[in-house]
Amino acid sequence: MRELFESTIERLLSDIATPEYVRAAEQNVWPADLWRALEENGITLAGAPEEVGGSEASWADLFVIVRAAGQHAAPVPLVEMLLGNWLLEQCGIGSRSGILTVATDSTLTCSAGALSGELRYVPWGRNAELVVTVVTSDEGYDVVLLEPAAAERIVEGVNVAGEPRDILHFSAALPLASVPLPAGLSPSVLLAGGAMLRSAQIAGALTAIMTLTSAYAGERKQFGRPISAFQAIQQQLAVLAEQTAAANIAAEAAFAQSDTALATFSIAAAKVSTSDAASQATSIGHSVHGAIGFTREYSLHLLTRRLWAWRSEFGSSTYWSKLLGEAVCNAGAEGFWPLITQSHNEQLPISE
Amino acid sequence: MSISQFKYSIIPEEAEALRREVRAFLAEALKGYPAVKRAYSWMGFDAQFSRLLGSRGWLGMALPKQYGGGEASPFARYVIIEELLAAGAPVSAHWIADRQSAPLILRFGTEAQREKYLPPICRGESYFCIGMSEPNSGSDLASITSNAQKTEAGWLLNGQKVWTTNAQHSHYMIALVRTGDKEESGRHGGMSQFIIDLSLPGVTIRPIADLSGNEHFNEVFLDNVQLDNDALIGAEGNGWGQVTAELAFERSGPERFLSSIALIHTAIAAIGKQPDALQARDIGRITARLVTLRNMSLAVTQQLSEGQNPAWAASCVKDLGNVFEQDLPEILQLLVEDQPQVGGGSDHAQVLAYLTQMAPSFSLRGGTREILRGIIARGLGLR
Numbered sequence: 001m002r003e004l005f006e007s008t009i010e011r012l013l014s015d016i017a018t019p020e021y022v023r024a025a026e027q028n029v030w031p032a033d034l035w036r037a038l039e040e041n042g043i044t045l046a047g048a049p050e051e052v053g054g055s056e057a058s059w060a061d062l063f064v065i066v067r068a069a070g071q072h073a074a075p076v077p078l079v080e081m082l083l084g085n086w087l088l089e090q091c092g093i094g095s096r097s098g099i100l101t102v103a104t105d106s107t108l109t110c111s112a113g114a115l116s117g118e119l120r121y122v123p124w125g126r127n128a129e130l131v132v133t134v135v136t137s138d139e140g141y142d143v144v145l146l147e148p149a150a151a152e153r154i155v156e157g158v159n160v161a162g163e164p165r166d167i168l169h170f171s172a173a174l175p176l177a178s179v180p181l182p183a184g185l186s187p188s189v190l191l192a193g194g195a196m197l198r199s200a201q202i203a204g205a206l207t208a209i210m211t212l213t214s215a216y217a218g219e220r221k222q223f224g225r226p227i228s229a230f231q232a233i234q235q236q237l238a239v240l241a242e243q244t245a246a247a248n249i250a251a252e253a254a255f256a257q258s259d260t261a262l263a264t265f266s267i268a269a270a271k272v273s274t275s276d277a278a279s280q281a282t283s284i285g286h287s288v289h290g291a292i293g294f295t296r297e298y299s300l301h302l303l304t305r306r307l308w309a310w311r312s313e314f315g316s317s318t319y320w321s322k323l324l325g326e327a328v329c330n331a332g333a334e335g336f337w338p339l340i341t342q343s344h345n346e347q348l349p350i351s352e
Numbered sequence: 353m354s355i356s357q358f359k360y361s362i363i364p365e366e367a368e369a370l371r372r373e374v375r376a377f378l379a380e381a382l383k384g385y386p387a388v389k390r391a392y393s394w395m396g397f398d399a400q401f402s403r404l405l406g407s408r409g410w411l412g413m414a415l416p417k418q419y420g421g422g423e424a425s426p427f428a429r430y431v432i433i434e435e436l437l438a439a440g441a442p443v444s445a446h447w448i449a450d451r452q453s454a455p456l457i458l459r460f461g462t463e464a465q466r467e468k469y470l471p472p473i474c475r476g477e478s479y480f481c482i483g484m485s486e487p488n489s490g491s492d493l494a495s496i497t498s499n500a501q502k503t504e505a506g507w508l509l510n511g512q513k514v515w516t517t518n519a520q521h522s523h524y525m526i527a528l529v530r531t532g533d534k535e536e537s538g539r540h541g542g543m544s545q546f547i548i549d550l551s552l553p554g555v556t557i558r559p560i561a562d563l564s565g566n567e568h569f570n571e572v573f574l575d576n577v578q579l580d581n582d583a584l585i586g587a588e589g590n591g592w593g594q595v596t597a598e599l600a601f602e603r604s605g606p607e608r609f610l611s612s613i614a615l616i617h618t619a620i621a622a623i624g625k626q627p628d629a630l631q632a633r634d635i636g637r638i639t640a641r642l643v644t645l646r647n648m649s650l651a652v653t654q655q656l657s658e659g660q661n662p663a664w665a666a667s668c669v670k671d672l673g674n675v676f677e678q679d680l681p682e683i684l685q686l687l688v689e690d691q692p693q694v695g696g697g698s699d700h701a702q703v704l705a706y707l708t709q710m711a712p713s714f715s716l717r718g719g720t721r722e723i724l725r726g727i728i729a730r731g732l733g734l735r
């Protein structure tokens with residue numbers, strides 16, 4: 001299934017999500033034809049059950065979709081939809097079609113079944129038909145499915161890459177569905193899931209930067225030779241390759257290990273490794289490109305600006321490393337190495 | 353070469369099953385072994401311990417049974433060596449023989465050489481050192497001048513090796529020397545490898561103290577050393593190709609990022625169960641880096657088990673790993689208020705003192721940072 005996903009998404013995104021297309025989307029144009037193509041090819045519902053037209057793919061298989069979304073800077077809430085539907089399946093509400101997103105930053109409170117408050121920084125909140133979030137309830141936590149259309153007000157915002165991150169104000173809105181958060185799922189499940197998604201998108205974007213930057217270094221001539229002939233440039237590209245490799249394997253490990261439940265330890269490690277790699281890689285990518293890479297016209301920034309956004313979203317490197325560090329210190333010196341080598345289905349859960 | 357060589361790989365069940373056994377063994381064998389000695393990592397020399405490992409079947413694990421090996425997978429060997437390194441077991445005596453000399457002899461040696469050298473390596477009784485570097489040839493290894501001349505009885509060896517780790521404790525050195533004319537055979541031609549019995553007349557070994565006063569590496573003088581014909585390993589003139597293969601083994605293991613793990617252990621113990629925000633962040637980040645490096649290293653092991661040449665991916669892991677193991681003393685000295693101490697002081701203070709002083713060597717031994725990055729760049733098609 002993984003190979004099929006990989007070739008399909010690769011083809012769709014290289015055909016449609018060209019740099020010009022991504023630039024246009026950054027000007028608040030909803031990429032309807034891209035979304036339609038993704039829907040028609042079963043990508044938006046890849047993780048959903050077959051009854052609703054999905055492929056029931058595991059996170060291990062979905063990894064290639066999420067990474068490709070990052071590699072091509074896909075300007076749609078595809079990865080958010082995969083996560084939202086995953087949670088809807090976990091809690092028994094069931095997957096939905098349409099345009100679905102998730103929200104982790106919430107002040108929503110529930111009173112007599114109606115929700116009031118704000119969902120903040122919602123990816124593509126203005127475009128989404130559905131939003132999934134976790135709210136506190138009298139008994140604990142509920143997973144709720146809401147329509148942004150039911151919002152009283154939407155305040156539009158964008159992240160540093162021009163991707164919509166909106167505030168939705170609700171006032172006594174009735175959710176389409178609401179069920180208690182199943183036992184075994186942390187109330188921060190969407191944060192962990194989102195961190196996993198961003199780690200793979202970062203890995204994808206780093207892979208694209210690596211390709212773009214090596215190619216550019218081979219073409220750009222100074223002092224009568226390609227700049228890739230200079231050792232200082234070669235050494236920087238070697239570090240870029242190492243960081244790209246590290247990010248890819250860290251993200252893949254997190255997905256591969258999340259088959260039965262989200263592997264929060266590996267997700268934390270992946271978000272830290274990829275976010276840190278993003279900082280080094282953006283710096284090297286721009287340094288090697290010179291002034292041309294600093295222009296709006298050249299496409300490097302479509303990747304680097306996303307990395308600057310994604311490394312902070314769903315918990316920064318610091319956020320996740322603190323949680324990891326607390327868990328590790330709590331396990332003590334004797335427990336450290338067993339944590340590093342722990343089998344993935346007995347992972348230490350990491351949460352607040 | 354591409355980053356797709358880094359395929360996420362899981363240790364197979366049967367290899368993973370060894371972990372419990374080796375952990376239990378180490379808990380017993382290293383009971384009361386001091387932290388600062390554990391920090392020696394693969395520089396800790398203890399012949400008795402090596403023989404104990406040999407008797408357990410944990411040396412030469414991947415070698416054929418007929419030579420005393422266990423025909424185990426690269427993953428089985430990986431589990432054993434990473435557990436040894438994590439525990440800080442004294443593995444230096446056999447390390448080089450097990451890691452690179454034995455695979456080299458198996459691959460390029462004659463039947464007689466395999467039968468002579470491999471069984472005692474597997475028993476933990478025979479130790480090897482690496483004779484590559486010379487006073488005027490470090491990174492530029494192809495510029496070596498030590499040489500062997502063909503004689504009627506065999507070969508006559510002259511020259512000098514330097515930085516030879518464990519030469520003073522080893523039985524043999526596998527040396528790269530010139531056997532042909534540089535002008536005639538080209539930059540990488542005219543070199544051959546020899547197994548030199550270090551007890552032969554004409555071999556003089558002088559330990560060199562490192563900056564901390566420890567003696568692990570040596571100068572080795574070779575003055576008219578008479579070698580038999582069977583000292584030549586592999587084909588005459590094929591030394592460069594063989595050394596390149598040997599370096600792939602030398603660079604591909606987890607010892608290239610685990611050298612400072614003892615300091616993580618003492619730091620966590622010193623910090624305790626209630627880290628402050630800075631400590632939690634830095635310990636967490638160290639953990640994430642280690643988890644990711646290990647996943648990369650397992651991908652290299654996967655390549656080995658598929659019979660592929662992991663040289664490019666191994667260079668990535670070694671370079672990234674060396675940066676990591678060098679960063680650890682820097683990060684951790686800022687995290688725990690305890691100054692490094694060579695005599696007295698806490699476990700953490702002593703391990704910090706030792707590893708702070710050792711750290712510069714991590715990105716020198718086995719190939720420098722610049723050389724590795726050059727190899728990576730070549731793999732990327734940049735040179």
Ligand SMILES: Cc1cc2nc3c(=O)[nH]c(=O)nc-3n(C[C@H](O)[C@H](O)[C@H](O)COP(=O)(O)OP(=O)(O)OC[C@H]3O[C@@H](n4cnc5c(N)ncnc54)[C@H](O)[C@@H]3O)c2cc1C
Nearest residue numbers: 482483484485490491515516517713716717718719720722
């Ligand atoms: C603890 C330790 C143990 C060792 N054990 C052994 C052993 O057992 N056997 C053995 O044979 N050797 C051993 N070595 C030697 C080791 O392989 C060399 O130190 C290493 O290859 C570098 O050589 P050098 O020290 O002569 O440095 P040099 O080659 O002189 O390098 C000095 C600096 O110049 C840089 N440089 C050199 N050439 C280039 C270039 N082309 N481009 C850019 N920069 C360059 C290097 O990267 C480095 O930063 C050991 C070294 C140490 C520190």
